[in-house]
Amino acid sequence: MRFPKKTASRNEKESLFYITQKEVEDCYQCMKCSSGCPFIAQMDYKPHQMMLLTKLGLFDQVLQSESLWVCASCMTCSSRCPRDIEPAKIIEGFRAIVLREKDHSKVQPIHKTGMPRQALIASMRKFRR
Ligand code: SF4
Numbered sequence: 001m002r003f004p005k006k007t008a009s010r011n012e013k014e015s016l017f018y019i020t021q022k023e024v025e026d027c028y029q030c031m032k033c034s035s036g037c038p039f040i041a042q043m044d045y046k047p048h049q050m051m052l053l054t055k056l057g058l059f060d061q062v063l064q065s066e067s068l069w070v071c072a073s074c075m076t077c078s079s080r081c082p083r084d085i086e087p088a089k090i091i092e093g094f095r096a097i098v099l100r101e102k103d104h105s106k107v108q109p110i111h112k113t114g115m116p117r118q119a120l121i122a123s124m125r126k127f128r129r
């Protein structure tokens with residue numbers, strides 16, 4: 001595990017919440033999300049670890065992780081979470097933050113429809129660098 005550079009500011013936490021309308025505070029690390037993830041073998045941080053990093057405000061580690069782009073938005077983790085945290089939405093929220101920082105400013109918040117913009121995010125992954 002890499003050492004964190006800094007913890008997220010209040011603005012950064014509010015931005016993530018604005019995009020996802022989800023809180024990770026209730027995550028109790030049961031790992032049900034990770035145990036159902038079909039891409040777990042390719043991830044540097046497992047879904048439950050990404051939720052823990054998010055909860056601790058260690059956004060940089062999530063934003064720099066390979067897992068962020070390995071995740072296929074299959075929603076399995078969200079369907080398994082007993083706390084309705086929806087890790088898939090949180091992960092997609094981080095991807096939206098990265099894409100916005102790279103001036104893909106037309107990525108809209110996902111809470112208006114209630115569903116992640118999977119196709120949009122997936123199609124933009126290839127242009128992330
Ligand atoms: S399934 Fe939900 S509560 Fe359990 S570790 Fe994953 S995000 Fe946290």
Ligand code: SF4
Pocket residue numbers: 033036037038039040047070071072073074075076077078087088091
């Ligand atoms: S949405 Fe992403 S993290 Fe969640 S189970 Fe699917 S591939 Fe894994």
